[in-house]
Amino acid sequence: MRVRFIAIISAVLIANAIFFLYFGFFRRSSEQHFVYGETFPDRSAVDFNGRPLDWKNKWALLIYSTLEFEEGVRNARYAEVVFRRFESSGLVVAAILRGGKSEIATFVESNGLSYPVVMDRDGSFASRLSLGEHPFGIFIVDPKGRIEFTATHAEPEDLRQLSEKYLLGTISYPRAGGRDALKVGENIPPMRLQDLRQGQQVNLVVSSERAVVIFTARCPSCGLKEYLTSYRMFEVQRKKGAEWPLVIFSSRFSAREIREMASELDISARLYLANDAIPGVEDEYYSGSYGSNEALVVTTDTTGTVTGIESLAKALRKTKGETPQ
Amino acid sequence: MKRTVRGIPNAITVVATLLLLSPPIAAQGLRHYALAPQRLFADLPAKSIHQVVQKWGSYVVLDGANHRVVFLNSAMQVERQIGKIGQALGEFYYPNDLAVDKDGYIYVRDSMNRRFQVFEWNGKPVGEFPNSPEAHGLAVNSRGEILLGQPQKGKLVTVYDRAGKQLRSFGELHKLSDFYGAGVADLDAQYKHAINRVKFAVDSQDNVYVGFMGAPVFQKYDANGRLLFEKKIGGPEAAAIVTGFQKDRKSPVRRGIDDIPTPHIITGLAVDNATGTLYVSFQWDRGWVYVANASGDGTAILEYPQRDLLVQNISLSEDGKALLAPRLSVVKFDEAYMFKLPSPIGKK
Numbered sequence: 001m002r003v004r005f006i007a008i009i010s011a012v013l014i015a016n017a018i019f020f021l022y023f024g025f026f027r028r029s030s031e032q033h034f035v036y037g038e039t040f041p042d043r044s045a046v047d048f049n050g051r052p053l054d055w056k057n058k059w060a061l062l063i064y065s066t067l068e069f070e071e072g073v074r075n076a077r078y079a080e081v082v083f084r085r086f087e088s089s090g091l092v093v094a095a096i097l098r099g100g101k102s103e104i105a106t107f108v109e110s111n112g113l114s115y116p117v118v119m120d121r122d123g124s125f126a127s128r129l130s131l132g133e134h135p136f137g138i139f140i141v142d143p144k145g146r147i148e149f150t151a152t153h154a155e156p157e158d159l160r161q162l163s164e165k166y167l168l169g170t171i172s173y174p175r176a177g178g179r180d181a182l183k184v185g186e187n188i189p190p191m192r193l194q195d196l197r198q199g200q201q202v203n204l205v206v207s208s209e210r211a212v213v214i215f216t217a218r219c220p221s222c223g224l225k226e227y228l229t230s231y232r233m234f235e236v237q238r239k240k241g242a243e244w245p246l247v248i249f250s251s252r253f254s255a256r257e258i259r260e261m262a263s264e265l266d267i268s269a270r271l272y273l274a275n276d277a278i279p280g281v282e283d284e285y286y287s288g289s290y291g292s293n294e295a296l297v298v299t300t301d302t303t304g305t306v307t308g309i310e311s312l313a314k315a316l317r318k319t320k321g322e323t324p325q
Numbered sequence: 326m327k328r329t330v331r332g333i334p335n336a337i338t339v340v341a342t343l344l345l346l347s348p349p350i351a352a353q354g355l356r357h358y359a360l361a362p363q364r365l366f367a368d369l370p371a372k373s374i375h376q377v378v379q380k381w382g383s384y385v386v387l388d389g390a391n392h393r394v395v396f397l398n399s400a401m402q403v404e405r406q407i408g409k410i411g412q413a414l415g416e417f418y419y420p421n422d423l424a425v426d427k428d429g430y431i432y433v434r435d436s437m438n439r440r441f442q443v444f445e446w447n448g449k450p451v452g453e454f455p456n457s458p459e460a461h462g463l464a465v466n467s468r469g470e471i472l473l474g475q476p477q478k479g480k481l482v483t484v485y486d487r488a489g490k491q492l493r494s495f496g497e498l499h500k501l502s503d504f505y506g507a508g509v510a511d512l513d514a515q516y517k518h519a520i521n522r523v524k525f526a527v528d529s530q531d532n533v534y535v536g537f538m539g540a541p542v543f544q545k546y547d548a549n550g551r552l553l554f555e556k557k558i559g560g561p562e563a564a565a566i567v568t569g570f571q572k573d574r575k576s577p578v579r580r581g582i583d584d585i586p587t588p589h590i591i592t593g594l595a596v597d598n599a600t601g602t603l604y605v606s607f608q609w610d611r612g613w614v615y616v617a618n619a620s621g622d623g624t625a626i627l628e629y630p631q632r633d634l635l636v637q638n639i640s641l642s643e644d645g646k647a648l649l650a651p652r653l654s655v656v657k658f659d660e661a662y663m664f665k666l667p668s669p670i671g672k673k
């Protein structure tokens with residue numbers, strides 16, 4: 001009798017132990033995200049073209065995103081800059097994108113991505129990464145496969161800081177803009193842009209007297225309405241007969257949001273979205289810019305030479321006849 | 326004679342108009358002053374400044390989006406930093422609140438790592454504990470006890486030790502309609518926690534000053550958590566806030582906490598240990614600082630200089646002559662200011 005009792009108790013305890021082990025450790029619920037220090041579930045994958053890639057014994061920056069999630073898309077684009085900067089230091093950069101092959105191929109081509117991209121057609125990779133309902137996640141995996149960092153929110157600047165931290169051992173904190181900043185007397189460098197009205201790619205070369213309004217921002221979604229409202233005032237106050245300003249947005253803005261907001265505010269000018277960092281104004285690697293807090297107005301003479309660079313707010317005060325502060 | 330008679334009604338009109346315009350100010354003896362801003366740390370490559378505290382001659386600056394705490398000397402030169410991006414002990418991911426105690430221990434709300442961390446003055450991490458349930462409002466008393474606003478736990482203030490062990494809690498929760506009347510009672514349930522989100526200050530006797538983020542009301546508790554007073558911010562500005570909220574049923578500046586657009590009215594408190602003067606920063610579509618004496622009675626209103634210059638938080642400079650404040654803005658979030666207190670208010 002006693003032996004039978006002990007056997008039953010033992011069986012119950014073992015069953016409990018198996019239950020807790022299974023549900024507590026091996027099976028992760030959709031809300032249990034991976035955390036710092038855990039082992040990343042994969043150390044290799046196949047890219048969307050069928051090429052194998054692995055990050056065994058290497059540092060890896062892995063980005064998961066759906067193609068619709070702007071924060072993820074922004075980071076996937078910036079990962080190209082990180083890849084170019086740190087590939088030679090042994091960093092593996094890969095994006096795992098939710099979508100079909102043709103969608104991913106279009107995305108890779110339009111964003112000029114040269115790092116490997118893995119296809120997650122049915123969301124199974126997201127489940128394996130325990131992302132739950134999150135459309136985006138980043139992982140920094142050390143050479144032993146340990147997760148050094150994971151988050152479901154990140155800015156491009158975070159990718160830079162993380163890469164510098166693990167690959168260089170130190171993080172730089174530069175001021176925005178600076179190094180190759182556009183100056184009066186120079187020409188605006190040519191740039192490739194998307195015409196948001198016509199939907200075409202254009203090469204912009206400024207060779208006439210006009211104003212070029214440039215919107216850069218660290219937080220494009222935060223600044224867009226404020227910037228466009230200020231721009232609207234600038235447009236209203238422009239000199240009679242003057243050419244419409246060219247309006248260029250940093251590649252970090254969303255084309256859809258610009259179109260919607262411009263339509264809401266009844267803005268007439270041609271609107272362009274930069275394909276890459278705006279030369280002379282944005283620093284691609286530091287994801288910074290001068291004017292990242294303020295829109296810039298760059299004026300040119302008849303030859304396209306820059307005659308002035310000032311904030312849109314200052315330009316507005318001037319056109320209103322106020323003393324610039 | 327005729328001229329005199331005609332002049333009397335005119336004089337009466339002028340006096341009546343003046344009285345109509347000024348009674349709230351005159352009745353409460355509130356004097357109005359304009360604050361002059363002085364930009365701080367303009368050369369610091371900061372990305373979003375959430376808190377500025379002066380301690381032992383250093384400025385301690387929480388540079389949230391650079392995931393670090395920066396120490397600058399009085400010449401505004403960077404001397405060192407605590408933390409960097411990461412998730413190990415001593416690292417941060419979007420930290421957004423900071424307090425320093427009298428012994429120089431530094432307490433950081435490590436927001437996206439969902440924890441609080443404690444550091445010695447030299448930067449050595451000495452502890453961490455989870456930020457759960459999510460707290461807003463952080464202060465430290467002279468015993469190194471940490472005060473957090475966690476209305477989910479049923480009280481306004483929950484007190485922890487440095488290891489994260491809960492010690493006690495105090496302060497009764499309010500309803501939205503307690504502040505704005507029965508006309509908003511239908512929102513009471515939705516704002517159950519939001520209206521009880523608070524900001525803190527602690528004085529050298531460990532009295533705790535609590536400001537409701539969602540209403541122009543502040544309280545004082547003694548070191549044992551006994552309520553000493555609850556006061557409404559006086560003056561026409563706060564009165565307009567109450568009527569504005571009653572009309573619009575929302576405030577122009579809100580914070581998304583717990584998925585609720587939490588009104589952001591009181592933005593910070595600071596107390597001068599030498600004089601007992603309390604400073605309460607509050608805002609609607611522009612910002613002010615309410616100055617109160619140790620009994621909580623208003624003495625002055627200080628107006629921030631620009632309509633768009635709102636602040637996230639305030640602290641008092643070590644000499645008691647200025648308020649230090651990071652700017653609240655969706656664009657200019659890397660700015661911090663010093664506002665010299667007008668001479669009748671700050672220390673001479």
